[in-house]
Amino acid sequence: MNLSELSETFAKWNKESAEGMQLTQKVTEFLRKIIMDGFLAPESQLPNELDLSTYLDISRSTVRSALATLEQGGFIKRLWGVGTFVAKNPPTYTNLSLNSGVTQLIRSSGAVPGTAEIMITTRPASESVCSLLQLEVEALTIVIERVRLADNRRVVFTVDVLPLKLFEESEKDIALTVLRQFIDDQESIYSFLRQQMNLEIHHGIAWIKPLSAEQYIAEKLQICEGCNILQIEQVDYSNNGEPLALSHEYYVADAFRFHIYRSNQGVYL
Amino acid sequence: MNLSELSETFAKWNKESAEGMQLTQKVTEFLRKIIMDGFLAPESQLPNELDLSTYLDISRSTVRSALATLEQGGFIKRLWGVGTFVAKNPPTYTNLSLNSGVTQLIRSSGAVPGTAEIMITTRPASESVCSLLQLEVEALTIVIERVRLADNRRVVFTVDVLPLKLFEESEKDIALTVLRQFIDDQESIYSFLRQQMNLEIHHGIAWIKPLSAEQYIAEKLQICEGCNILQIEQVDYSNNGEPLALSHEYYVADAFRFHIYRSNQGVYL
DNA sequence: TTTCACAAGAGGTCTGACATCTTTTTTATG
DNA sequence: CATAAAAAAGATGTCAGACCTCTTGTGAAA
Numbered sequence: 001m002n003l004s005e006l007s008e009t010f011a012k013w014n015k016e017s018a019e020g021m022q023l024t025q026k027v028t029e030f031l032r033k034i035i036m037d038g039f040l041a042p043e044s045q046l047p048n049e050l051d052l053s054t055y056l057d058i059s060r061s062t063v064r065s066a067l068a069t070l071e072q073g074g075f076i077k078r079l080w081g082v083g084t085f086v087a088k089n090p091p092t093y094t095n096l097s098l099n100s101g102v103t104q105l106i107r108s109s110g111a112v113p114g115t116a117e118i119m120i121t122t123r124p125a126s127e128s129v130c131s132l133l134q135l136e137v138e139a140l141t142i143v144i145e146r147v148r149l150a151d152n153r154r155v156v157f158t159v160d161v162l163p164l165k166l167f168e169e170s171e172k173d174i175a176l177t178v179l180r181q182f183i184d185d186q187e188s189i190y191s192f193l194r195q196q197m198n199l200e201i202h203h204g205i206a207w208i209k210p211l212s213a214e215q216y217i218a219e220k221l222q223i224c225e226g227c228n229i230l231q232i233e234q235v236d237y238s239n240n241g242e243p244l245a246l247s248h249e250y251y252v253a254d255a256f257r258f259h260i261y262r263s264n265q266g267v268y269l
Numbered sequence: 270m271n272l273s274e275l276s277e278t279f280a281k282w283n284k285e286s287a288e289g290m291q292l293t294q295k296v297t298e299f300l301r302k303i304i305m306d307g308f309l310a311p312e313s314q315l316p317n318e319l320d321l322s323t324y325l326d327i328s329r330s331t332v333r334s335a336l337a338t339l340e341q342g343g344f345i346k347r348l349w350g351v352g353t354f355v356a357k358n359p360p361t362y363t364n365l366s367l368n369s370g371v372t373q374l375i376r377s378s379g380a381v382p383g384t385a386e387i388m389i390t391t392r393p394a395s396e397s398v399c400s401l402l403q404l405e406v407e408a409l410t411i412v413i414e415r416v417r418l419a420d421n422r423r424v425v426f427t428v429d430v431l432p433l434k435l436f437e438e439s440e441k442d443i444a445l446t447v448l449r450q451f452i453d454d455q456e457s458i459y460s461f462l463r464q465q466m467n468l469e470i471h472h473g474i475a476w477i478k479p480l481s482a483e484q485y486i487a488e489k490l491q492i493c494e495g496c497n498i499l500q501i502e503q504v505d506y507s508n509n510g511e512p513l514a515l516s517h518e519y520y521v522a523d524a525f526r527f528h529i530y531r532s533n534q535g536v537y538l
Numbered sequence: 539t540t541t542c543a544c545a546a547g548a549g550g551t552c553t554g555a556c557a558t559c560t561t562t563t564t565t566a567t568g
Numbered sequence: 569c570a571t572a573a574a575a576a577a578g579a580t581g582t583c584a585g586a587c588c589t590c591t592t593g594t595g596a597a598a
Binding site: 291292293327328329330331334348349350351352 | 550551552553554558559560561
């Protein structure tokens with residue numbers, strides 16, 4: 001991808017992206033996306049900062065800010081006096097530092113995503129759910145259980161929990177119908193929250209844990225009871241730091257090869 | 270921690286830190302450390318950027334660069350027009366995005382770290398090790414096996430692999446003796462590499478996997494065969510992107526509560 | 539041929555100005 | 569006096585340009 005292609009693509013991206021979003025963030029996301037989607041080959045050199053700023057039509061400091069973020073995330077490597085390069089092994093969608101959803105994960109592994117045994121129920125939150133989502137005791141929640149398929153193979157069982165208080169009282173029924181539609185269409189819950197509720201997820205905090213499949217989960221995933229599975233428990237937060245959603249994901253042990261980019265910055269041992 | 274304390278502490282930090290290190294990086298590490306070590310309370314407001322730059326005696330752009338990195342890592346939150354705040358739940362040492370070592374991990378959980386069953390051997394690399402460390406077939410490696418203790422409880426079994434070619438031919442024996450000394454003193458391999466070999470680890474890439482303990486590992490950890498364990502396989506890279514070390518870590522399932530900060534930046538779902 | 543000095547090119551840092559957003563204060567208006 | 573509008577204050581975001589420092593290539597000198 002050369003400079004003028006970059007220029008055009010970014011101009012389009014710049015117009016289409018959310019209006020409230022800051023310029024630095026747009027540039028960061030733009031560059032990250034073209035790296036992750038393979039438009040800039042690993043180890044290839046990026047244009048210098050001045051050229052980038054000129055062709056993207058932004059200032060050098062904004063470019064630098066974006067590059068700093070990308071370097072921190074392991075996407076690029078900057079060498080003083082030499083240049084800026086795409087990393088040798090830039091993160092992919094199986095990188096847990098990025099909050100991609102299960103569908104994206106399956107798709108990026110080259111498989112066709114699918115869903116089975118969808119169950120949407122309303123139930124009062126358990127004590128642990130209340131504490132994680134900062135709800136009053138027994139507050140009602142919407143619980144979405146799904147078995148996720150990759151090329152028709154059962155790979156993940158997911159349980160998503162949304163506080164019912166996210167919905168206006170008057171709109172509850174409509175919202176639930178729309179939610180159901182999103183799920184059936186294999187749209188992510190994130191896009192439902194963004195498009196329908198105008199809620200943007202800013203980040204998540206995940207806990208990982210090795211488990212043996214208990215009976216219920218083993219049945220869902222159609223694996224033997226006691227088989228190894230990987231649990232990822234995650235709370236997603238809004239821009240304001242409010243918890244918006246809780247999810248439990250149970251991965252068949254060898255379904256994905258999760259990795260993490262671990263920066264050494266600032267940690268002297 | 271107020272502005273003048275910040276000022277003094279950073280001046281000291283600035284002098285003591287490695288000479289080749291860039292200013293931005295120093296500031297980033299400094300601020301991250303005082304956040305992680307609890308000198309700035311969660312949700313407390315940081316001084317504004319101008320004050321920070323004045324008191325740390327650096328320019329505002331350098332401050333901003335550091336703050337951008339910290340925000341990306343989930344340590345702080347910046348609100349346009351309002352201010353900069355420590356995150357509600359800033360990452361801790363159990364955050365896998367930071368490449369801290371096992372000793373640091375144990376220490377930060379409040380336990381006293383220890384080591385048992387240290388075994389250091391030299392052996393030719395297996396095929397998989399060769400490919401991960403980019404070695405020629407059958408190249409010799411140093412293998413360090415350790416059982417790690419937290420308050421005398423066996424929590425992790427670690428296997429570290431270093432290519433023998435890291436050492437000059439003439440210094441091999443000396444280096445091995447020193448390495449042995451570092452291990453016995455519970456110094457990390459990272460600090461051995463830095464202090465003795467002048468090699469700096471820049472980042473690692475880790476893969477996580479749920480496992481059942483096979484016999485050998487079960488014995489080392491003194492748990493039942495087939496018990497759940499979490500495996501973290503990691504390759505550490507130098508500044509140049511060369512793989513320097515490989516490690517396998519086997520964690521008793523409930524020993525730690527690993528978490529990951531998952532940024533949503535740039536990933537639209 | 540080798541070595542050294544210099545120039546070119548790239549990222550790193552500094553400075554100061556202005557833009558934009560949020561919050562608070564002041565002022566004008568009914 | 570109460571309320572709404574306007575202004576000011578304070579913070580982060582963006583821009584522009586200069587200069588510093590490091591790496592690399594080139595060409596002149598030994």
